[in-house]
Amino acid sequence: MKSDEEIMEILEAYDLTGSYRKAAELAGCDHHTVRRYVQLRGQGVDPTERAVRSKLIDDFLPKVEELVERSRGKVGADAVHKKIVAMGFTGTDRTTRRAVATAKESYRAGNRRVFRPWIPEPAMWMQWDWGEGPRIGSRRTSLWCAWLAWSRFRVVIPVFDKTLPTVAACLDATFRAVGGVPTYCLTDNEKTVTVEHVARIAVRNPELVPIARHYGTVVRTCMPADPASKGGTESTVRIAKRDLVPTQVNLRTEYTDFAELQEACETFMAEVNNRVHRETRRIPVELLAEERLRLHPVPEQPFTAAFGESRRVGKDSTISVNSVRYSVPHELVEQSVWVRFHGDDLIVTAMVAGGAAEVARHARSTPGNPRIADEHYPDAPRGERTPKPTNPAEAQFLAIGPGAAAWLIEAAAAGTRRIRAKMADAIALAKLHGTADVDRALGTAATVGRFAESDLLSILDHQGEHDQVEPIRRSETHSLQPGTSAWSGFGSN
Numbered sequence: 001m002k003s004d005e006e007i008m009e010i011l012e013a014y015d016l017t018g019s020y021r022k023a024a025e026l027a028g029c030d031h032h033t034v035r036r037y038v039q040l041r042g043q044g045v046d047p048t049e050r051a052v053r054s055k056l057i058d059d060f061l062p063k064v065e066e067l068v069e070r071s072r073g074k075v076g077a078d079a080v081h082k083k084i085v086a087m088g089f090t091g092t093d094r095t096t097r098r099a100v101a102t103a104k105e106s107y108r109a110g111n112r113r114v115f116r117p118w119i120p121e122p123a124m125w126m127q128w129d130w131g132e133g134p135r136i137g138s139r140r141t142s143l144w145c146a147w148l149a150w151s152r153f154r155v156v157i158p159v160f161d162k163t164l165p166t167v168a169a170c171l172d173a174t175f176r177a178v179g180g181v182p183t184y185c186l187t188d189n190e191k192t193v194t195v196e197h198v199a200r201i202a203v204r205n206p207e208l209v210p211i212a213r214h215y216g217t218v219v220r221t222c223m224p225a226d227p228a229s230k231g232g233t234e235s236t237v238r239i240a241k242r243d244l245v246p247t248q249v250n251l252r253t254e255y256t257d258f259a260e261l262q263e264a265c266e267t268f269m270a271e272v273n274n275r276v277h278r279e280t281r282r283i284p285v286e287l288l289a290e291e292r293l294r295l296h297p298v299p300e301q302p303f304t305a306a307f308g309e310s311r312r313v314g315k316d317s318t319i320s321v322n323s324v325r326y327s328v329p330h331e332l333v334e335q336s337v338w339v340r341f342h343g344d345d346l347i348v349t350a351m352v353a354g355g356a357a358e359v360a361r362h363a364r365s366t367p368g369n370p371r372i373a374d375e376h377y378p379d380a381p382r383g384e385r386t387p388k389p390t391n392p393a394e395a396q397f398l399a400i401g402p403g404a405a406a407w408l409i410e411a412a413a414a415g416t417r418r419i420r421a422k423m424a425d426a427i428a429l430a431k432l433h434g435t436a437d438v439d440r441a442l443g444t445a446a447t448v449g450r451f452a453e454s455d456l457l458s459i460l461d462h463q464g465e466h467d468q469v470e471p472i473r474r475s476e477t478h479s480l481q482p483g484t485s486a487w488s489g490f491g492s493n
Helices: 004-017 020-027 029-044 058-072 079-088 092-111 162-178 209-215 227-244 256-274 284-291 394-396 401-412 417-434 435-448 455-466
Strands: 123-133 142-148 156-158 182-186 195-200 201-204 216-222 307-311 317-321 324-327 335-344 343-353 355-363
Touching: 004 020, 004 029, 020 029, 020 182, 058 079, 058 092, 079 092, 092 401, 123 162, 123 227, 142 162, 142 227, 156 162, 156 227, 156 256, 162 209, 162 343, 162 355, 209 216, 227 256, 307 317, 317 335, 324 355, 394 401, 401 435, 417 435, 417 455, 435 455
Parallel strands: 123 182, 182 216
Antiparallel strands: 123 142, 142 156, 195 201, 307 335, 317 324, 335 343, 343 355
16 A cells, blocks of 8 residues: 555656556556556545445444434443344454444434534523532531623622521522622522422422512523533532642642631632733723623522521520520520521521621530630630729729739739739839830739739749740759658668
8 A cells, every 4th residue: 555645656657658568667666556546536536545345244333323312422432242143243353443433423423412512691690619618627618619601700608508597598699799799590490499390391499589589580400411511610619629629739738717717718709809800801800890880780689488487686695595595696685586497406696797697507506505705705714704893993904914914813812912003013114114014024923823022023033034035944854842852771670
């Protein structure tokens, strides 16, 4: 078989000489070869194309094509080979694999799905989907990932579950973040959105319909495996998981608490929404300002029916549910919250920064066993009062610094005499040595428990000479106690 270059040289030689034999002499081949290639060219056949030879599998090709057609291009070559061997095929499985690959390629060419590009309109579509979030301790989290199809503005919210009340809270938070409500909200076929399919038509969850009606939008579900409708949210989920979930790719460490995850999501949104998008070549925040002019206004109150029963937070920063006290963040005192049970968890929802958000979650308890979380209360020692001045002298002493407040607390607990006189001495020393040095000395005195008359001045002088910030604490290996070697022979006589 001649190469393509050799065939072109033969044809060029014939065109130059017009003789088979002379062209053969120039090209270095037989004149019959020249005649064959010239005749093929004259018949309109590609001279470089190899002639199709008969194969063992030619008689079985109709069966191969039938199996590929019946399976919609899914059948494996090994299964086809077994069937045609049973019909009398004596070739190898390699021949079968080539025939099946050719038949599948032909099937895909005739049944290829063509997607029409989706050109979104401003304020028309918002999409959302869920992504698996990082673990907070032993608890799983999910990432609510939403975006506006026209401006490409993204919203990522971390949550603990994907229940319908959580969906309502995330919708409300997303609408308030973008500053309006779009005409349609497109999402996947989750059970919270679609309860079943009838003749390939998604049946909407009846509990979701009033939520959408409250905000003046329509919830639609995308077609399965449709990149035009699913590609945007899937890309948002993929990018959010890549940046927020700790992996070896981003070298992010594990989150210590849920608040750290929330802060990371806020940082992520600020980053992606303020950089140029590769598709629009514009910054999403700038496009959002234009799209917001066409969005519907957000209702002043969220759809609270899905959040459960309402409760009033007491002055002790707790609520009562089924005769059990549960704590909530102290910032919500005298405000209304909503409570609901999800499995064995009590979920508390409140209005935070203009949107509904989960503010507390407790394990279900019984009467007489309240659930109180320390992080819901300000940092203050239990059963102790924070020093607050009641006269100018006390205010002048406490103004020295935190060391003065610590000294007063420890001295009062130790029953120190003449506290007011010693406070006046500390004020006088602060005028001579500076408040910073005196405050450090007062803190050291409170730590080691020295409240005598001249202790403060002694500590102040020592720290001034040795520049010692922390008090020296002797370890267990150092002691002034004399040794006991003299007793080693006791009772031996």
